Amino acid sequence: MVVSLIDTHCHLDSEGFHQDIDQVIQRATDTGVERMLTIGVDLETSQAAVLLANRYPCVSAVVGIQPNYAQEAKPGDWAAIEDLATHPRVVGVGETGLDKYWDVAPLEIQRDYFIRHIELSRRLNKPFVVHCREAEAEVVEVLQAEAGNGPLSGLMHSFCGGETTANICVNLGLYISFAGMLTFRKNEDLRAVAKLVPRDQLLVETDAPYLAPLPNRGKRNEPSWVRFTNDCLAQVHGLTPDEMAALTTANAKRLFRI
Secondary structure (H helix, E strand, O other): OOOOEEEEEEOOOOHHHOOOHHHHHHHHHHOOEEEEEEEOOOHHHHHHHHHHHHHOOOEEEEEOOOHHHOOOOOOOHHHHHHHHOOOOOEEEEEEEEEEOOOOOOOHHHHHHHHHHHHHHHHHHOOOEEEEEEOOHHHHHHHHHHHHOOOOOOEEEOOOOOOHHHHHHHHHOOOEEEEOHHHHOOOOHHHHHHHHHOOHHHEEEOOOEOOOOOOOOOOOOOOHHHHHHHHHHHHHHHOOOHHHHHHHHHHHHHHHHOO
8 A cells, every 4th residue: 555645845737757757646646645745936927827737636736936936026916915815725835935045025125015915824824935045044034923823724735945944944834845955965964953853743755846855856857756855854863754754644634735
């Protein structure tokens, strides 16, 4: 019997999947992935995520405007995201957050959209998904400020930060999601951080088509490979792969109410 897994973050609308999306989803379900959350980064991809969720029962959508796309958002885009987020196949909002690596949108605009997503999350009672790249201190600042307005429901996606940030996010009630980078041979520091995350706040993802885990690093990633990250996380926590799969699946279902 294959133990079920949930890929909490992928981009199934990506051009890399246009030619074989049916086969990609079939491979995922064949290897025990019972649900895939496909994530929007702007209005167009958010609409595509909902279309995919409508088409495939094993796919759910998360809609939002990713920080690197915040400056490109047109008048009316955010209102459309707010409306789209009420769709029954949408289980979360994002991805949102802050990104100082690419530096394509002013931080103030990114911060404004980050807060909008958190507020939308509260209104709809759907969790938010945080993208953080070289902006840990600034992300934590926003999260701590928003925690003053009420409990937070969300996750740090593809976490690659340090112990301090992980501890703060865990204490704020956020879940921590790990992607293929956890499996990379030189990422011992990240595995050390992962070991400290409480088991009831752990999630796994692929971020497909990006960040393929070992042994497939450098290839186009896909949801069926989430098991490699799950297996690595299991080893870190001293569990069997099946035990970790059961744990992360239960956590994902609790957070996203799926």
